[in-house]
Amino acid sequence: MNDNTLGRRGLLRTAVAGAALLPMAGAGVAAGAGTAAATEPGPAPGGGGETVYTWLGTTGWRIEGNGKTVLFDPYVTRFPTDGFNPKTRLTVAPKLIDRHIGTPDLVLVSHCHWDHFNDVPYIAKSKGVQVVGTATTCFLLRAMGVDPDQLIVVKGGEHLAFDGFTVQVAASLHSRNAKHQYWVPGTLTGPTATAPRTIGDLPEGDTLAFQVRLGDGPSALLTGASDFVEQHYAGLKPDIAMISTESTAHSVHRYVPRILKALDNPRTVIPVHWDTFESPLTDPAVQDTTMDLDGLIAQTRELSPETRLIRPEHLTPLRLRA
Template identity: 55%
Template sequence: MNPDHTQRTPRPGRRTVLRTAVLGTAAGLALPTAASAASPARTTAAPPGAVSRPPSGTSGTSGTSGTAGSVSWRWLGTSGWRMDLDGRTVLFDPYVTRFSTGLFDGAFDPATELETDEGLVDRHAGRPEVILVSHSHWDHLNDVPYLAKTTGARVVGTETTYHLLCSLGVDPAQLSVVRGGEVLDFGGYTVEAVASVHSRNKNHSYFSPGTLNAPPATAPTTIAELPEGDTLAFQVTFGNGPSAFLMGGSDFIEREVTGLRPGIAMVAVPS
């Protein structure tokens, strides 16, 4: 997340890994619409690599059929996605709660207190068994502690994410730390962690940098107490069916994504 969303334009060669398809764009701090949380559109079977695009009026939702069964993708706003396969739910950066930080009023306040709208989260995030976290800024991590504690979901993220969640009361046994390169088999789908980088503003920086190698002395209560803590991307592959590449920042490392061939790319972009 960047208070200033100005972003350099990547050279054309950097886009080759994402050339297969683009389902939607996760614009920085974009607010979800009613349609984005609605039941996902269903489509007939598509050839490998094809994208099932949502029909008019179903912004941010799509479904595709393949050998792994019926998979649906629902955009949760910002870079958040919900993926459902045969009753199993995987979440990526599930920031569902919305509260004002002053960002859109020109008075950004790093001391804004964290809060979770539990009813809203329950309604849109479902009962995940796995939660993937790209980095630890509030607009990616805010609702993860609540979801992890109420559903028992496994959370996959960086070491910083691990320490923050431990301080917020999540059972360490639920947490998996990755750096990029790991392939995790969850029986029916696999998750490949990809080392990545956070997007930058025109000053070549971003909000709340830093990493943690131990839990903070006190549990975070404000957005400034959630540092970025390194950034990951993920490729999720559903059996022999579709694969999706998910970005949590509007930048990536070309060397790390070389060779990936996702069927769908959820590409984070500057607003």
């Protein structure tokens, strides 16, 4: 583990065991996405409270600090879909989920596609925890047996205060493929009596991003897809940005330059949604060749040379201080 300066207000410190702390522009190391090299800045002074971020693969995180645990898009089960066959049955692995989610105080859901939503009904029912999501997210959870009293519907623009932490909500957008389309668009306008059984039964249901701060720890923006609206990110200025990686199709105009500018060039960027999400979470992350991780890293280095990049590893804690 190494302590490295990373912060915005004061400094962030991180202990990175297994994750790749990628060199900044001008560091003299031509490291690509697969390089686990790191620069060695000077020692960091003490700052705010520590927050621990554990990557659950795809866009998922377990976030712990100030005596609280928040989950974002926790997809631990990771089952094969035969090339995204919409008839693939939804399935959960309770023992595996329980092993990796801790004792959550809140669950945040960006949207309803299975690689973000699949494990949430089980977590909500087994832990009795509240879930924050779109109306579609909450309608689906009700249909799958979650108590409506556990559901918090948001649209974007909310700034919610919980015991020991805060959550800002930003309306966002879903990624697009080479045809400028995306998987199972659509929303629900009311409760449904039919519980989803297959991955094709889960529409996108609108997409959200969340900025979370536990106690006096760093603020972290959590994204669930590689598109966004500049106006909805204005003023967030997160200490850490978990930026979803765009595909090699590059269907969204100037995605990386626009998101860096909208977020005021975060001091720390952690790329997400670049791994193949059908391999076991307990295995090292394998880069999905259709996701342009190298491009995100290269553009961030060029456009925001003071930004520190961390490539996460499955189940590897990142300890950060504000």
